Amino acid sequence: MERVNATVSLANLAPGQSFALTGGTVLLEDGSQSVSDIIVGADGRIVAVGPALDTGSCGACIDITGMLVTPGFVDAHQHLDKTGVLRFTPNPSGTLQGARDAFAKYARTAGPDDIHKRATRTVERCLSRGTTAIRSHINVDKDAGFHGIRTLAEIRDGAKDRITLQLVAFMTPHPGQDFDWLAANIDGAVELADAVGGTPAVSEDPPRYLDILFSAAVKAGKPVDLHLDEHLRADVQLLDAALERVERFGMQGRTVFSHVSVLSALPRSEYQRIAERMLALNVGAVTLPAANLYLQARDYEMLPPRGLTRVAEMHRAGITIATASDNIQDPFVPTGSGDMLEIARWTLLAGHLRGDELAAAHKMITSAPARLMGLGKDYGLAAGARADFVVTDCIDTDTLVAGGPDRAFVFTKGRLVSQSATENLPAKEIA
Incomplete structure (x- = not known):
């Protein structure tokens, strides 16, 4: 009966009212879980x-x-400008380049209203599933122009009391990329964004491209989040080049490498060398299991690899690693619901974490991405933080990740923004 009363009371909290939650199991800042009260x-x-x-x-x-x-x-890597375009952007090859080509063609006609409608729908779906912070990479190039970043900046600013949105100015290179255009437009894009990003592996001049990105980040005082080595070619990696720039530009602790799939293709000794350097420079990582499982290794005739980076090894080495949705229902990932618990499960299974590392998978969708996004004291269950939290009927975080809740309440800035429940209807007797 207590559960029913709690459910009714949570659902009827008045907006703007101070309140206390008592007797629940609370995930504390140090990762421990104990029965505690929370006053909002x-x-x-x-x-x-x-x-x-x-x-x-x-x-x-x-x-x-x-x-x-x-x-x-916390979903530390999405593409809200691309979300929900699957039916308009066929990708028959199922490859990364096929997805890039499909979206580049669509981006030439995607106006602000279209982007706003699709992105808003996905943001609300993510929020309903407990996501209270998202970092989204937004294409800026000759195809997409500034439509995406301007539209998402409007959504970010308008939704700040409901969800924390960070935007990455994703300065996207294409064949024949005009570096003069890139250099002339990057500052304007970065001004609208919260971080600077790009994908060096497909640039025609990776060293020059990396210098442009890091220079713009330092000038604007904003962090860097790169799509780095999203492939399995062991003879081609840009991790060393990117790490050299982290050190040269003084971006320690302010740089994230997303994907880094190539680490799983390198000999372990090479991986360990790079991992040690990432640790020394305080560079974080984000794995994107949905995209890497879907897009990678389609050309292998036998035993295709999983396509993810060395998730378990990086976690155990002490590198801050998060997991994220990447794309949702577009040519890069045709599925996705915005449910980070689903992504955590994919990461545990495909990333070779163990059954006793469910807590690690939970960390990869909470405190680890919060750290990579620099949310600081605004995040977590501690005095002074934004009251962004999820209340569920699970007994602990292992149960939450393993199977999910039957009942959940999502709060942002102390207000209930979503509730969900799974109810079994009683069987009707047949007369």
Whole structure:
């Protein structure tokens, strides 16, 4: 009966009201889980977290005994300008280049209204599944122009009380890329964005391209997030070139390498050398299992590899590694619902994590991406943080990742923005 009462009370919290959640299992900053109370202020920030708090001054007090509270999920790598275009962008080859070509053709006709409608729908679906922060890479090039980044900047600013959105100015090279155009337009794109990105592996001049990206980031005082070595060609890797620029431009702790699929194709000694350098320079990584499973290794006649980077080894080495959706229902990934728990499961299974590392998979969709995105003290279940969290009927985070909840409540900035439940209907007797 307590569960029913808690459910009704959570669903009926008044917006802008201070409240306390008591008796639930709470994921704390150090990764431990314990029974604690949470007090949320009327300003949408957490006032206190701890056992047996004084909740007398709260506008409402709800006993959530038997329920779990975790920080909101963080999707550190999406492409909201591409989301939902699958039916308009056929990719018969199923390859990465086929997807690039398909979207480049569509991008020439995709206007702001189209981008806004698709991106908003995906953001709301992600929010309904517990994602409270997203970093999205937005194409900026001669095909897409500035339509995508301007539209997403409008969505980001308008939705800031519902969800935290960060934009990466994804300066996308194509065959025949005009470097003069890139250099002339990157500052304007970066001004609208929160980070600088690109994909060096398909550039005609990777060293020059990397210098343009890092120079723009330093000039704007913004971090770098690269699509790096999204392939399995062991003889072609740009990790060393990118790491050299991290050091030369002073971008330690402010750089993320996404994909890095090639690490799984390198000899272990080479991987270990690069991993040690990533650790020394405090460079994080994001794995994208959906895209890498779908796009990579289609040309292998036997035993095609999984296409992911060395997820388990990087995690165990101490590298900050997150997992993310990448693309949702477009030529790069034809599936996707915005459910980060689904992505966590894919990562555990395809990334060779073990059954006793469910907590690691949970970390890869919470604290690890929050760190890579620089969310700082705004994130987590601690005093002063934004009250962005998910309340579920799971007993712990292992249960949450392994099978998901039957009942979930999503809060952003202290307001309930989504609730969901799976109910079994009683069988009807046949007369």
